[in-house]
Amino acid sequence: METVLTSLGLALLFLFLGIPLMLGKVKRNSLYGARFPATMADDRVWDVVNRKTGFVFVAGGAVAGIVDLLAVAGVVTRDVGQYVVGALMVYILITSVWLWRYSERVARERGVTARDMDVGRTEPLLVAIGCFAVSVIGVLSAFSTPNPWLGFRVPATLADPAVWHQVNLRVGLTLAGLSGVFGFMFLGLRNMTEGERKRLFSGLFIGWLAAIILVAVAGTLFAYSLTY
Template sequence: MLMENVLASLGLALLFIVLGVPLMLGKVKRNSLYGARFPATMADDRVWDVVNRKTGLMFVAGGAVAGIVDLLAVAGVVTRDVGQYVVGALVVYILIASVWLWRYSERVARDRGVTARDMEVGRTTPLLVAIGCFAVAVAGVLSAFSTPNPWLGFRVPATFADPAVWHQVNLKAGLTLSVLSGVFGFMFLGLRSMTESERKRLFSGLFIGWLAAILLVAVAGTLFANSLAR
């Protein structure tokens, strides 16, 4: 199981690199599916290029560091338990990077003379984020009723060491994550019926709130797992 965890973590690290390289090289033009899609980046090609080059660099850097750690685990230089931490670290890394990139995109937009009037949230962006919320909600439900595995669930040493701990932690953390993400998903859908000014006012706060909720569940789940393992 430990080797499977490391290989799964290594695969995720390679995916980060594969996704990041085209962005880092500026090969991805403004689109509705792939890249850092913030109001500022979608408003101007120059902002898109600057921010997504930075996004790609962060993806490649994160994937490279994670990949090196995983390869060291495969070679036996470090313990293979590390695979359980690398995936979680990458998730936290992306959450923090997303918030930072959002703020960075707004700063770049101001430097390029892009005004708030130009930075429309639109109706598509809330829909895509809502789909992401519902995907996380489904993953939460699946993890709540899962058994120890290298792909899905709250994967820390304490949960892998004891199936009973895995069940308790994933049941509570998975369902909590599912409910929170589902609520945020419906709130994002609600933005589509609002005016553009209302969407601009609420979207950023909701997005950061959703990321904070995921991080809070992750921290609480870790503490709960460790308390059960004592």
């Protein structure tokens, strides 16, 4: 039940943050909104991109909230909460890359040039920070005990502390290692030319997401193999 409530709270947060952006009520600032180089360089780009960002948040929050309410009502299993949280995280990562690309396209259409913005150096740094954050979470998960918040949480690991330990140790350390490697690779992009960054960034980002999904699938299969 705690996981469902956490997921529902996250969905409501998405709605709370997304509605003002979608309505165009948030002016360019240094704290809140889609803060890409292109959006920070021009108010027109900020308005267009952040309205789209708001829609992304509202859509994701609404879908997640509906699923969570169905879980609270008992229509679907309450275990769905953990999957909703994971799906929202992946959703934000993917849409962030898309919004970044979209912001640069809008900037070109509005006549904002590269001289007006630092194109392509901020995003690799932000993603690298995300990679290192996932690495830390992986290490903490590897040595965690069953709990409502942290760790590789599937029914098989929640049902047996021994399975939890074996699965989280392997999944956590694997995730930490892979994300750490990708983090340093993203940092390396900052020293490349703009063209090289643009050419490599999307591939690296997709590779990182694919690695996370692969680890999750492998961890799930391993967890259930231990129960038979």
